[in-house]
Amino acid sequence: MDEGRLKTAVVGMGKMGILHSCVLRVLPDVDLVAVCEKSFFVRRLLKRILGQTLVVDDLNKLSGLNLDAVYVTTPIPSHFVVTKTLFENNIAHSMFVEKTLASNSLQAQKLCELADATQGTNMVGYLRRYYVTFKKAKDLLSQEAIGEVRAFKAYAYSSDFLGVKQTTGPTSRGGVLRDLGCHAVDLALWYFGEMDVVTAESKSIVTSDSEDVVNFRVENSHGLKGEFAFSWCEENYRMPEVGLRIVGSKGTIEVNDDKVRIQTGKEGTNQWFRQDLNDNVTFWLGLPEYYREDSNFVKLIREHKPGEPSFNSARKVDKILDDIERRAGKSE
Numbered sequence: 001m002d003e004g005r006l007k008t009a010v011v012g013m014g015k016m017g018i019l020h021s022c023v024l025r026v027l028p029d030v031d032l033v034a035v036c037e038k039s040f041f042v043r044r045l046l047k048r049i050l051g052q053t054l055v056v057d058d059l060n061k062l063s064g065l066n067l068d069a070v071y072v073t074t075p076i077p078s079h080f081v082v083t084k085t086l087f088e089n090n091i092a093h094s095m096f097v098e099k100t101l102a103s104n105s106l107q108a109q110k111l112c113e114l115a116d117a118t119q120g121t122n123m124v125g126y127l128r129r130y131y132v133t134f135k136k137a138k139d140l141l142s143q144e145a146i147g148e149v150r151a152f153k154a155y156a157y158s159s160d161f162l163g164v165k166q167t168t169g170p171t172s173r174g175g176v177l178r179d180l181g182c183h184a185v186d187l188a189l190w191y192f193g194e195m196d197v198v199t200a201e202s203k204s205i206v207t208s209d210s211e212d213v214v215n216f217r218v219e220n221s222h223g224l225k226g227e228f229a230f231s232w233c234e235e236n237y238r239m240p241e242v243g244l245r246i247v248g249s250k251g252t253i254e255v256n257d258d259k260v261r262i263q264t265g266k267e268g269t270n271q272w273f274r275q276d277l278n279d280n281v282t283f284w285l286g287l288p289e290y291y292r293e294d295s296n297f298v299k300l301i302r303e304h305k306p307g308e309p310s311f312n313s314a315r316k317v318d319k320i321l322d323d324i325e326r327r328a329g330k331s332e
Contacts, residue, residue: 012074013037069094080107093120101314108315123307124314126186130289132277137255146248154184158240175211181230195220202328
């Protein structure tokens with residue numbers, strides 16, 4: 001490999017691991033040096049299609065490869081152990097971890113400390129920050145286009161488990177809160193800053209112990225109030241969708257994965273769809289946001305700059321998720 005090329009590896013070759021691996025293989029001056037996967041059958045397939053990329057079954061086999069960055073795309077319950085092992089074994093200084101950073105805020109705090117010690121670039125996969133619609137809404141809020149923000153409502157819906165009974169799917173994915181709802185929480189923190197959970201409730205529909213519907217309210221120190229509603233048993237959401245309705249002193253903003261709409265008394269109504277907001281990338285796989293996310297991570301590593309959403313930002317999300325589960329009576 002050419003000197004100066006960024007050497008990367010991916011741990012966990014499920015859907016997200018495959019997506020990131022494919023993007024890394026097309027980014028300029030980036031090499032996918034290795035992938036780590038525990039499934040023998042998946043490893044056998046990967047060896048046939050990845051060419052010179054090393055395929056291993058154990059994290060320790062990534063040692064000595066002089067890696068610049070590692071992607072952790074394993075299931076959420078394993079994020080802490082895998083990432084901690086990578087840091088402590090000095091396998092790479094820069095780390096990308098799919099959301100959520102960890103299973104709770106204590107684990108997230110420990111990973112923040114390890115990341116600070118390495119002084120590398122670290123990011124967490126809260127992909128909605130890379131949607132052109134949510135970025136446009138962020139810009140409008142920064143410009144105070146609707147004046148002082150007074151309240152908001154956020155949702156995260158899918159039909160993934162609509163009508164499904166007695167399956168291990170919800171448990172293996174960590175529940176609707178950490179699997180899908182966390183994106184809305186991250187966006188709210190990005191838009192409005194830190195907030196406290198006031199009330200929360202959780203419902204089980206698929207199995208007796210699964211977390212399938214979550215509703216909660218928040219407030220911040222300035223009196224801003226917010227409401228959240230999450231469900232992966234919702235009708236008519238073939239694809240997962242996240243959205244917010246934000247009320248300000250001069251108008252409202254409505255934003256979701258596909259469009260953003262602003263209404264003010266003075267300017268009237270304006271609306272933008274993805275195609276209106278230069279939603280283009282060099283390599284499109286799954287969603288254009290994956291390319292934006294990975295290319296930005298690589299750029300920040302080369303510039304020796306911190307990533308965003310950072311481990312510390314993701315820790316704040318994990319803290320709110322802990323508070324929700326505690327108030328809803330779902331924490332262990």
